[in-house]
Every structure is written in structure tokens, then in C-alpha cells.
Amino acid sequence: MRALSTRPQRPRTTVAAPEAVVAENLLLNQPAPTAPHQVWVGGISPTCR
Numbered sequence: 591m592r593a594l595s596t597r598p599q600r601p602r603t604t605v606a607a608p609e610a611v612v613a614e615n616l617l618l619n620q621p622a623p624t625a626p627h628q629v630w631v632g633g634i635s636p637t638c639r
Contacts, residue, residue, distance in 0.1 A: 623629050 617629065617631070620629075
């Protein structure tokens with residue numbers, strides 16, 4: 591059995607920009623959390639061209 595796709599599949603890759611800067615990890619200098627929901631993190635990524 592195989593699934594039928596209505597559109598062709600194209601591979602997606604990430605190409606890093608050479609001028610991109612890695613953000614500093616601000617949690618490294620903080621005390622460890624002692625209970626749930628004390629530290630929340632998130633991220634964003636640029637859209638593909």
C-alpha cells in the first residue's frame with residue numbers, strides 16, 4: 591500500500607547565512623528551576639525563500 595499525494599514532494603533544507611550570529615544562552619547564568627513553569631523558552635526561524 592502507498593499513499594497517494596496530490597502534489598509533488600520537494601526536499602527542504604536549511605542554508606545558514608554566513609553573516610548570521612548565534613544568540614547567547616541567557617539561561618546558563620541563572621539558577622536551575624525548582625518547579626514546573628518557571629522557565630519558558632521559544633524560538634523563531636526565518637521563512638524559506
